[in-house]
């Protein structure tokens with residue numbers, strides 16, 4: 001049986017996390033993991049990065065954002081980054097990663113969570129719609145804002 005876990009980034013797994021890369025044609029849709037971790041370093045009180053492991057092997061990276069004081073409502077609680085490794089997509093790891101952040105949001109007493117996506121061919125829009133996110137009607141730098149009730 002396959003076991004999926006979500007781990008904090010540590011000195012032991014940070015290099016493996018940085019090696020996770022999406023498919024080449026998906027690179028416009030998400031920042032590289034190393035960039036996300038650099039941003040997390042500068043905003044440790046906001047960023048909530050986790051490495052998703054399948055039986056101990058890294059398969060995905062997700063970073064939540066929890067910033068109750070953010071100017072824009074869609075930056076207060078949600079998915080900031082999500083990278084499922086090339087070659088291991090379509091196996092439920094993305095869904096597990098999103099659920100991990102949503103569980104943390106519920107634990108913090110949040111009632112809704114958001115995500116922003118680029119509305120383009122080959123992008124993650126249908127994935128987020130399938131998981132229950134719905135466009136709010138807002139956009140930010142060309143990205144669609146989606147929200148889900150928790």
Ligand SMILES: CC(C)(COP(=O)(O)OP(=O)(O)OC[C@H]1O[C@@H](n2cnc3c(N)ncnc32)[C@H](O)[C@@H]1OP(=O)(O)O)[C@@H](O)C(=O)NCCC(=O)NCCS
Nearest residue numbers: 026029030082083084089090091092093094095124126127
């Ligand atoms: C989008 C992404 C996160 C999806 O992760 P994944 O592990 O392949 O998705 P899952 O296997 O968990 O899929 C969950 C469900 O969504 C569906 N799904 C996944 N990607 C989809 C897509 N592009 N279009 C339509 N449905 C999709 C799956 O079929 C599955 O449905 P099911 O439960 O009925 O079987 C992954 O493709 C990825 O990392 N893309 C590149 C980076 C990116 O776009 N990140 C998001 C930035 S906002």
